[in-house]
Amino acid sequence: MDLNRSKGRLSHPGLWLMLLFAAQSCLDVLAYWTRNESTTPAGVIRLLLLVLIPSLVLFTSRQKKRFFLFLLAVGTFSLIHVLNSWQHGYISPLTDIRYLASVVQMPVFAACFLHMIQDEKTKEDALRGVWLGAVFTLAFLLLARITATGNVTYGEGLGYSGWVIDENRNANSTNLVIYACFCVFLALRSDRRWLNLLVPITVDAVFLFNGTKSCYFSIFGIFAAFAVFLAVDRLWLKHESSRLAIAVLLLLSIFSAAVYPWTPRYKVTLAQQATAAGTQGEIEATLLEKGIDITGMNAEERFNNPTVKEVFVHYYWKYLGVKPDLIDRFTMDRVLMQYKMSTDVAKLIDARVMERNYADMVFQDSDFATKLVGFEVSQMGRHGYDGSYDLENDWHAVFYYYGYLGFALYVGFMLYFLLRILRSVRADLKRSLTLENFAYLLCLFLIIGLAHFSGATLRRPNVSIWLSLVLALIYYVTEEHRDEA
Numbered sequence: 485m486d487l488n489r490s491k492g493r494l495s496h497p498g499l500w501l502m503l504l505f506a507a508q509s510c511l512d513v514l515a516y517w518t519r520n521e522s523t524t525p526a527g528v529i530r531l532l533l534l535v536l537i538p539s540l541v542l543f544t545s546r547q548k549k550r551f552f553l554f555l556l557a558v559g560t561f562s563l564i565h566v567l568n569s570w571q572h573g574y575i576s577p578l579t580d581i582r583y584l585a586s587v588v589q590m591p592v593f594a595a596c597f598l599h600m601i602q603d604e605k606t607k608e609d610a611l612r613g614v615w616l617g618a619v620f621t622l623a624f625l626l627l628a629r630i631t632a633t634g635n636v637t638y639g640e641g642l643g644y645s646g647w648v649i650d651e652n653r654n655a656n657s658t659n660l661v662i663y664a665c666f667c668v669f670l671a672l673r674s675d676r677r678w679l680n681l682l683v684p685i686t687v688d689a690v691f692l693f694n695g696t697k698s699c700y701f702s703i704f705g706i707f708a709a710f711a712v713f714l715a716v717d718r719l720w721l722k723h724e725s726s727r728l729a730i731a732v733l734l735l736l737s738i739f740s741a742a743v744y745p746w747t748p749r750y751k752v753t754l755a756q757q758a759t760a761a762g763t764q765g766e767i768e769a770t771l772l773e774k775g776i777d778i779t780g781m782n783a784e785e786r787f788n789n790p791t792v793k794e795v796f797v798h799y800y801w802k803y804l805g806v807k808p809d810l811i812d813r814f815t816m817d818r819v820l821m822q823y824k825m826s827t828d829v830a831k832l833i834d835a836r837v838m839e840r841n842y843a844d845m846v847f848q849d850s851d852f853a854t855k856l857v858g859f860e861v862s863q864m865g866r867h868g869y870d871g872s873y874d875l876e877n878d879w880h881a882v883f884y885y886y887g888y889l890g891f892a893l894y895v896g897f898m899l900y901f902l903l904r905i906l907r908s909v910r911a912d913l914k915r916s917l918t919l920e921n922f923a924y925l926l927c928l929f930l931i932i933g934l935a936h937f938s939g940a941t942l943r944r945p946n947v948s949i950w951l952s953l954v955l956a957l958i959y960y961v962t963e964e965h966r967d968e969a
Contacts (some may be wrong), residue, residue, distance in 0.1 A: 486501045497600045498609025502629050504533070505613030505953065510622040512946055514648040516635075530945045533584075534589050541596045551723070554595050558588050561893060565857045565886060572854065574650035575862035583861045583943070587882065590948040591897050597956030607960055608955065615670055619661040622686065633708070643695015644750035654876070654940040655947045657696040661930055662950045664691070665706055671921035672710060672729050688736045695748035698938045705930060707733040713922045763831045778827070786825040787817075796820060803832040807873060808840055814845050821891070836876045836939075841882040843875055870949040878935035878942040894942075901928075901955045904962040924957050935939075 503757035538555060547553050557658040562584055569580060601607050628634030637643025637653060648656040664687040669681035675915055684707065691699040711733040714726070744750050771778055771792060778786055785793050797816055804819065805811055811819050811820060822841050825831065831837055846863050859872035875881040883891040893918060910917045931951050935941040 491935065497602075498606040501597070501600060501606065501610040502613035502616070504537075505610060505949075506616035506620065506948065508659075508946060512621075512652065512659075513624050513647045513774045515652065515852060515946075516649050519649050520860070527700065527945075530589075531585065534585060534592065534945075537596050538592055540767070542600050545599045551595060551599060555592070557893075558592060560888060561886075562588060562936055565890065568853050568857050569860040573858075575860055575865075579862055580860045583885070586885070586943050586945050586948075587946050589943060590952050591894070592957040593952035594897075598959040599951055601956050601960050607886060607957065610917050610957075611666070611670065613664045614950075614953070620669050621660070621663060624688070637695040637748065638752050642752050644693050645695075645897075652944070652946070653696070654698070654938050655944040657694060657698040658695060658931070658938055658941050658947050658952070660699055660936045661702045661706070661934065662927060664702065665923065665927040665930060668706055668710055669919065671792045672714070672726070673919055677728060678728070680726055684729075684736055688740060692740060692743070692747050692749075695752060696938075700740075700744075700747065700932055701747040701928065704737050706926070707737045709926050710922075711737070712726070715921065717816055717917070717919070727803075753931065757801065763803075763829075763833075766829070767795060767827045770795050770799075783793055783821065783825040787820055796825060803829065804838060806833075806835070807838045807842070809873075810842050810894070814842075818845065839873050839875050840877065840880050845879065847884050854887065856889050857882065860892050861885050875938040877937075878939050881939075881943060898932075898955070901958050905958060908962040917961050924954055924961065927954050928958065 510527040511529060514529075515524040516566065518524050518526070537550075538636065542548060555645060565584065566577075566581060569808070574580065597610070601610060625634070625644075625646040634644065635648050635650070635653075637645045645653060647654055650790075667683050668687060671679040674680070686708070688703060691703050694700075710729050714730045718727075718730075719722070736854040768778060768780070774791060774795075776789070776792060778792060781792070786796065799821070800816065800820065800823075801811070808969050814822070819841075822845060826832065843864060846859055850859055861874065864875065875884065886894070886948075908921075926952075931941055940947060941951070
């Protein structure tokens, strides 16, 4: 998007894309103010969009057959997953199907957007929508703070999220990272110096006050990456990259590192470390009092020693008892071996590790067909299973919930776009090294990383829509090299 002047009359697909992306932050705020125990109007709207947008593309695309075959492939896998779950006795069909719809939104929307973005004007309109969405997000954050109606991130003094429901906290931080990546790119592309200065400063302030790991560490990932690219662009490609922009990005990175001890992120980390440190070594110390040193024992030796096992059982109930169904469903003996008789308290009290181990044991108990297409999400639960132990790591969730086949299809879909990038670079390295191309690639890698370390990226419609856009933009900028490779 050219921030210096209007691009003129918006094309029709560009108008719809601009409105769609600008509205995302508004839908998140709607979810905050209308939340209830079951769903929100925002969720219903997003589900309707998943039907309306593919329908629109199907009827207007010049490649209807290709798009239809793609939808058919997605639908076929989804049907097989549902039928297999039905065969094994569905716990909650509606929950599983709704969850499945959230996951397939990313590839479906990516296919839609790449059919819609066929020229520079449409692409610029889409970017304008992202810019507007970011502006709305900042405005809503400030309004929430001024009116004292927003939500804290981890607690009072431990970060501020604004009009964000608790379930959307991780999704919100990921959204902020994506907005920041796009906005810094658009500001750097502009020749307005005040944007080179104002946008990174604003991003830095929002990230420091947010309190999540995603936001804090993305400061360095985004600023340092763009600074390095601009320096290479200036020194190697001989382009007139702004020295001011490079200096601002580097100085903000240094500043953010220097003020870390005073940030909400530091306070949260300190509290988490204190919790783990306060109990680390209890198992070893208790056994040493009994005259047993387990340092040189492997998992089997620890398990087969009755005295050692008794101590482990006591402390595993203490550490893992927050999710008692992990033990009730799979038995203590199996849980002990699943954790390999570990004494790492930080690992034992980590809820995400508990959820991954729970999913892994459900997967181990599944038949081959279920391992192929995944098990029902409600298997991850308590008291008869209700999905309450839903995995927080996206890549693990895609693997366990949709099996070998679903994971392969999902990863293969994303690899297609990465291969397009490699093909474009191979065709013409210097031509491929543009600020725009770098921004899309950086955003893609950030999303892939956050999908593992933060979660709620691939399975939250309000976040995965940005991955769809990034993939569509990568498709567009690499399209011209198709015949050259």
